[in-house]
Amino acid sequence: MRAAGPTPDRPLPAGRARRSELATPASSERMCAKAPQSGADLVFLDLEDACAPVVKESARGIAVAALTGQDWGRTLRAVRINGLDTVWCHDDIIEIVTGAREALDVIIVPKVRRARDVWWVDVLLTQLERKLGLARPIALEVLVEEAEGLANAAEIARASDRLEAIIFGAGDLSVSLHARVDGNFDPVGPYPGGFWHYARVQILAAARAAGIAAIDAPHPAYRDTNGYLGSARQAALLGFDGKWAIHPSQVPLANDVFTPTPAEIAAAEEITALYRDAEAGGTGAVGHDGRLVDAAHVRLAANVLAKAAGTG
Template sequence: MTTPPLRRSELATPATSERMARKAAASDADLVFLDLEDAVAPALREEARGKAVRALNEYDWGTTVRAVRINGIHTKWAYGDIVEVVEGARENLDTLIVPKATDARDVWWVDVLLRQIEENLGLRKRIRLEVLIEDVAGVAHAEEIATASDRLDAVIFGAGDLSVSQGARVDTNFRPREPYPGDFWYYARMQVLTAARIAGIAAIDAPFPDFGDPEGYAADARGAASLGFHGKWAIHPSQIALANDVFRPTEDEVARARRNIEAYRAAEAEGLGATSVDGQLVDAAHVKLAEQVLAQHTAATR
């Protein structure tokens, strides 16, 4: 099974704010994306491209993945976003984030354009992609989207625009206004997660707009982590540490994983297909889960 890239925290930063971009570059986020879309007023979106390029070229980003969210491919800005940012930043750009993907064709369009630009510039590395699924059509076609290009590193669940597309009655934190029996976004989350697992890429959970509620953010992140998500958006630097902590295996989980593997290997050497640890069954499925925990631990501690 492919181990997805480390994406515990993805920090959103308006490309128009040099102060925020500089601060983001020095953060502990696994990925920072400079936003050319929703965080930028339409009148400033073309100007924002140049600011994004300067930030990518001039700041020290350390090991943080450097990304830019372009405008949707059905807008008048998308083509210019890709061309200007890629030609301007070149090897200093790692990833493009494509919003509002509705089917595989949307990803294909960006992939083809990127390939042509890379060949024309003679770039030494391929630019990666992440895709936002935030529309009812995108949810319905999640698997097609996730498997549309070998450039893809992650699919991201976006509850905000999906609320509009779905016609949902939610508050500003994308939670139902009326009592709802269960997780309001469970179906959409599972569609995105399942698609990511099929493609062998990361699944990233939606933003949590109420950055003044760290407990709420952590609880939301724990729910997503329990399902199998690899990380979560952060719309404020204060949310980075919360995401990094939630999506990192605990010391107890790591110790348990190691004990399970050791016990199973010992039993296997004696010709047994299962054993027990602390009074609980350990078989091949438990070993796979343990190996996954250790892989996540290794990635998070590099």
């Protein structure tokens, strides 16, 4: 369990960029072979929803071969296992970790409902790492996509030191909440405001309190570029670090939206320099372009600069 959370002034989760997380069916050798060239910050080979029950076991071998037999460059290599309440989960973890070893960076755990779900995977990974003599720990990401998981998001986000990101899963959350949505998880009728705003903020706040990354839900309509961009921009404005992509064409869109622009970086650097100069002279705030700049603005600027450094 996490002993303590981050300090209030911590700008962004330390660690690796996750602007784009590309889903790839673990059962498809062709798609697995193409995934390293996608440009995604993270690629996950999916043993869960992307695999029919009859191929879930055989897909493990395809995933291991793809992880160990290809040059992934800087891309994070991940696998989404089946849910803890399925007959496949236990063997997913054992076979993937035993086969991939250091070629696996992250395991994504779906349908997490409570902290003990994360703890169970953590303990099994610890045993495997010791048994296999792995040089570094395997990180975790978790999907919050059940009503119970949303209610427990804060405790889930602090459940393990392995945990690097929490992901908003709109699809299964729609089912769990009995929401009336279309195939893109948008409301089927007029709705006053952001339909998923509350869920997004719950997940984002849980991630920030725990000092980990927050990843936005997929946009299933992969030919709907404007729709994907609109969804990604809303998430980025709230503070999310990245978004899932269910098609390679969505990867550059996510990378662009979640990377600070040159203008944003320049403004952050200017504000920081102005404030530090004023601070050195004994002033706690300074006027700039007709508005006050104080310590809160400097911390906002630090967020931008930290994100820019992480995606460079």
